[in-house]
Amino acid sequence: MNEANSADASVQGRTKVERSDREIVVTRTFDAPAHLVYQAWTTSELFKRWWAPRSLGMNLRSVDLDVRTGGTYRLEFGEDAANSMAFFGNYVEVIPNSKIVWTNDEGGEEGSVTTVTFEEQDGQTLLTMREVYPSKEALEANAGAEGALPEQFDQLDELLASMAAD
Amino acid sequence: MVQLSDARLDASFAALSDATRRGVLAQLSRSESSISDLADRFHMTLTGMKKHVGVLEQAGLVTTEKVGRVRTCRIGGRGLEAEAAWIDWYRSVWGARFDELDKVVQELKQKEQSDERSK
Numbered sequence: 001m002n003e004a005n006s007a008d009a010s011v012q013g014r015t016k017v018e019r020s021d022r023e024i025v026v027t028r029t030f031d032a033p034a035h036l037v038y039q040a041w042t043t044s045e046l047f048k049r050w051w052a053p054r055s056l057g058m059n060l061r062s063v064d065l066d067v068r069t070g071g072t073y074r075l076e077f078g079e080d081a082a083n084s085m086a087f088f089g090n091y092v093e094v095i096p097n098s099k100i101v102w103t104n105d106e107g108g109e110e111g112s113v114t115t116v117t118f119e120e121q122d123g124q125t126l127l128t129m130r131e132v133y134p135s136k137e138a139l140e141a142n143a144g145a146e147g148a149l150p151e152q153f154d155q156l157d158e159l160l161a162s163m164a165a166d
Numbered sequence: 167m168v169q170l171s172d173a174r175l176d177a178s179f180a181a182l183s184d185a186t187r188r189g190v191l192a193q194l195s196r197s198e199s200s201i202s203d204l205a206d207r208f209h210m211t212l213t214g215m216k217k218h219v220g221v222l223e224q225a226g227l228v229t230t231e232k233v234g235r236v237r238t239c240r241i242g243g244r245g246l247e248a249e250a251a252w253i254d255w256y257r258s259v260w261g262a263r264f265d266e267l268d269k270v271v272q273e274l275k276q277k278e279q280s281d282e283r284s285k
Binding site: 014015016017019024026028030031032033036037039040041046049050051127129140 | 195196253256257260261263264265266267268269270271272274275278
């Protein structure tokens with residue numbers, strides 16, 4: 001992709017995804033100190049603004065985050081209660097401004113464990129999100145379940161179309 | 167580990183710019199499927215689904231194989247391509263999400279800086 005002709009694509013290009021059999025690693029650098037990225041990740045009102053971006057057309061009905069070791073979270077997507085999909089689990093380890101580890105229990109025994117670390121250097125923060133699944137099959141069956149919610153597709157259309165047009 | 171180049175992403179974005187095609191890709195990432203099954207699942211005509219699968223096939227995201235009267239669709243071509251196609255899609259979700267996170271973080275940063283200045 002030619003960076004010179006596509007601002008959107010280069011922004012997108014800052015998000016890197018790597019995958020092995022049981023593991024997905026997503027990295028991104030933010031031009032801000034770690035405590036601010038952590039704050040945006042752990043405050044329900046802020047989390048709601050980016051976890052379900054309008055550009056993805058996701059409708060996040062409710063967000064309940066109790067970010068502390070042993071705390072729980074629950075996210076509900078959908079247009080209404082009858083057509084909603086919940087994602088939930090608990091926080092295994094929380095080190096403020098540095099690390100959050102949580103389980104993804106909606107997948108039952110095939111659920112993953114997600115670790116996010118925030119590493120600050122020279123005022124920038126390298127965010128690394130690592131999802132580990134119990135097996136390759138579990139990864140392929142479950143990873144990106146939120147991204148596959150049908151309701152998101154319409155507005156993702158617009159996003160991707162604008163990228164393709166660049 | 168497979169890592170995806172930007173050029174690779176560029177090639178697949180056009181194919182992925184359609185909701186049905188992303189749905190088909192997500193479906194095929196779980197299991198192979200015939201065109202008629204896909205048409206049923208996405209409430210489309212066989213002809214309409216053939217067109218979508220054709221676009222995905224040209225982008226190298228999907229391969230098809232005709233056995234008898236049934237054309238079976240699979241994600242990707244060889245193993246590596248299937249993985250890359252899957253990562254394309256996964257990254258499009260997280261890229262969009264992290265773009266929004268970046269906006270929130272920049273707002274917090276500006277607020278913090280203006281708070282410091284006013285002290």
